[in-house]
Amino acid sequence: MIDCLTFTTPARRLLARLYLGSDPSIGWWQHYPRVGSRRANHATQIIRETSRSLEDTLQGDISQVSIWGRALAASEVRGAASCEDPARGSVFSSDSAEFEEFGVEVRAVDVQDLCRPKVEFIVLPEEVSLDSSLMLCRRLNATVAVPASPLENQLLLDEILPFKDVCDATGHWKAWLGITDAQEEGTWRALHSNQEVNYSNFPCNGAGGSAVLNCAAVKTDGFWAFQECSVKRCTACRLHRLRSLRLRGLCFDEPLEAQFRLAGYLGGRPLFRGFTNKVILWDKAAERWTLVNAGTNATVMSCQSVPIELYPLGKHKWEMAKDMCGNKAGDTILASLSACTPDQFMCNVGDCIQMHQRCNYRFDCDDHSDEINCSVVGALDKVQRAMPPKDSLGGVLLVTPAVTINIISEVDDINMAITLEFMFSLAWNDNRLKFKHLTSAPRGTVLAKGDSEKIWLPKYQVTNVVAGNLLSLTESFTVRSAAGATAPGFNDVDMDLTYPGASNRVTMTRRYSAKTTCHFDLYAYPFDVQTCGVRIHLPPEHEDSVHFSLSQGTVNYTGPHELATFNVEKVQFAPTSDEHQLTAEFTLRRRQGVVLLSTFLPSALLLAVSWATLFVKLEALNVRAVMSLTTLLVLYTLFANMSRSLPTAASIKLIDIWFFFIIFLLFANIMIHIFIDNESLTQVRVNKIVVKPFSEARPLMTASPRQKALRFLAVYRLLVLPVAVVLFNAAFWAAVFWQL
Incomplete structure (x- = not known):
């Protein structure tokens, strides 16, 4: 709970202190030049700086607004926040003042009720299977109703009865309950938590069940009835007060303006009420879902592609009804409504998955949209792809080399040549790039061929091959980190995280089979020690723009150290290596x-x-x-x-x-x-x-x-x-x- 306790200063400014919970030490002061509308969500009181406007609306429950002519003691703050004290102000108290009331419902409740969780249910008056009910409630950031007490069961029944002629009009079974005894006959568990329920309202203590009646529905008399899970019933969702839906695709000024939640009905259909003055409702005449400005009753945009029973959840095309956000009336924009937070990915149908499940080569969304548009690299233009990037200070780009000699398959003494396989990697940062769908797994993110064609790639030459005997076996491009992620804005429909190229290195790895020259000094034969290697040069066009960073480079040998006639020793960069050329050398000691x-x-x-x-x-x-x-x-x-x-x-x-x-x-x-x-x-x-x-x-x-x-x-x-x-x-x- 947040309690906002205010008083007036001589400078005619409003000085407010916001308290979080019942601890008076957790609070902060804020000056406001003027006081606008007051909005509160349930028992929460929030004062926001805004101008008085006809478009300002209030949604929620105002429990108490009080003004004191003095600073409050810590005990008074604690008593108000814990609902032990009604907290009536000495200057003003809303429970004793007279108000002009219209469009609101006034109720008198006990102070302690303000700190108790409020149970809310919403009915979706379409007959669907239990699986569809679970899916709809999940996408609405809710769960299929499971009353936990006789009081909650009555609240659910009160919510269902207005739809008794819509939900199974000829029967008594109205809405699904989120329970099942499929695991163990007679033991009912909540579907959203798999926990055994402590309350049930089956007649005759639940007698009469069977192995095929593993689901349950609530009847018009409030009792629960066994049901086959394949039949269709209406859906009753239990709403969670602190959960909301987010509308993306417009140009709201604050995140609060983009938040919506189910609250009430209009024409027998649920309403999506915004936290400000926007409402999403079903326009029966136009047969489409519509976003309406509740203050002016003007349509902002509408969506005709969503049928009435599916609700405007997920990504859809909306037609603008007025000029807004740089769009003209009649333009079509892509907007989304879902419960997904900024650190989640939204499937096209409105489901939310964790960001690491995006583009992981497995279908985690029901509509498989998590594996669509998985391009990792933001494309550079043609000129940029031909130009090497600069380093972070605008100087010469340093590329980090890594040579791994996998196997030495032949040592040809007569022709003075070595046949081997090796991998050569170059890693660099390109601050012009933007990445998506990166993973922090050790293997990194592998770039597809289409992505690798969008980036600048360094050039090099292997110069000591025999008669061009250099065969490229494999080629891969990876980004081995996922640093500096930028979350999408609260108006962005695209919810992918963005990673800067300056913080995430591109690694190009190529595997070769080659026959390289090696000068054999045989004076000490058969007690000779030979030094051979792979020589790699940067081309002349990279001379002033790209250099090797040998201090960070590595050389490794992963093959057997005991060959037929030699032992492999001392794998390293040759002392003659520099910023333009390198030699990954190894020592062969004859056996x-x-x-x-x-x-x-x-x-x-x-x-x-x-x-x-x-x-x-x-x-x-x-x-x-x-x-x-x-x-x-x-x-x-x-x-x-x-x-x-x-x-x-x-x-x-x-x-x-x-x-x-x-x-x-x-x-x-x-x-x-x-x-x-x-x-x-x-x-x-x-x-x-x-x-x-x-x-x-x-x-x-x-x-x-x-x-x-x-x-x-x-x-x-x-x-x-x-x-x-x-x-x-x-x-x-x-x-x-x-x-x-």
Whole structure:
């Protein structure tokens, strides 16, 4: 409840304090230069600043208007707001003053009744099914009547009886009740809440029901009767005092002027009374719903497309009867009447759904109108679509790049190329755009093809593809936020929220399959580490208007990190990237396990075999020669096969040095086998005997060629060759680790 307590100041201005509820601390002061009409809705008193005019009308219940010559104490405010005190003013009190009364009803009620909820029912005198009754009451921001006490049941009956000759004229069942026992026979529940009802007025305590009579209607004697849900009855809706309908499409100055509610009848039809001086009624002569100025009794506009039984709920075309809101008499405008609040969407038939249900690829409106006109982007003109937008300060537009390498399917060492799939995204703000139907879900709002054609799109080029091997797989455009929403005005028929482009980024994502070039440095093969990537350039026309924002950009790799012959490491923007071009690079470290087993180990074993031939008997020349030549041929074959798996290059690699060294050793072993004097190996050892005195005589021995050969082989195979192998390996592996 709001109590407005007023008094006059010396400046001849009205000073009013408005109190909300019974708490005297919740209030505010307001000056009014003059006092116009006083309007109150039920037990609410509202003083509004307005000029005195014949068009000003009052709707509602004025419970008390009082004026004091002093400020009120907190206890007095609390007593008036809680209906404990009639609050009669010392200067003026409406319950004791004399008024000229016309067109009003005067009733005397207890003060406490002013704070009790008032029950109101309205009858819609058309026979419809229960489902239709539920639908009509819902669209009227009401519920199908369910009396909760004998008093409410009598109030409902009093509302129905004037229509007894219209609703089922030949029967006793007049209007639907909003209850059912379909869930459990004999247990009646309210349809709008699914709660079990505590009051019922079935004769004989509800005996005589059946499994097919799951609905109920009120009779002319006030008793309730079991009904089949498929029959037709009139509709009785329970109105909620604080709920109203809103008329959109005109040019009201204040939201209050656009609010209407069902109140009373005219010619047996319900009236939609405005909170000011407008009324929507059924014009029986013209057979159309009409908006009338109650102060002048002049028609403002009328709607002929709505039949009498459907009521002017939802969106309809109305014909103007007078010049108003920039429209001429005879013009047709689109107007709507519904209970929808600014944060809801109105279906064309008048139902209300939550805004997140709008354009969500599911039909939530009975007429499917929630999935119509789902364009997200307000169109730019042709020139704007060709021109890049400015940033918020009017400078160069910064686009945020994001590169996601999905999979590396092939690493071609010979042709120095990488086959991969990647996604490239650019995100930017266009403050020229207006969006609708955005969602705050993580996936964002996907723009359809028609929407993407309405906006400016940045251009770019992937510059390191092999012979144009760039295939575009998919393309998508999304808006991943829903910020800065602007609610529709209270006169707007279009109830979609509007989002500014300055607060919501457009993201363009394209997925590619490409074969890109990569310079392989194979000196350290097979212990090499290669750096490859995808190079993307902005075109020259974007040089002064669009730049990459690398500080906000991201690079990711989502594929397997262990490939057949490489491991993927260090995915990042290359240091050479700048505002005009970027490179999303990744490091490929060769997996040495396979190469060690297929190259180094076999070559080492062949060297060992060749070394072993140095221990074969000198007489077995054929064995030594065949084994040595065979190891050399096998090693050369291994070297040739390895060379064919690498790109042709003039530079020497570490693996080449390895093979050259082993080949040289094998060749040296063969030469040693051949150039040992084979003939000398067959000579017999000769002892020279010189005749001397007996005491001085001794045999003199000289080394034979065989002994010399054996001594040479021993030194070579046990010292020279092992030392050479050890020194070479020390130098070789030191170079390898330095490269690593």
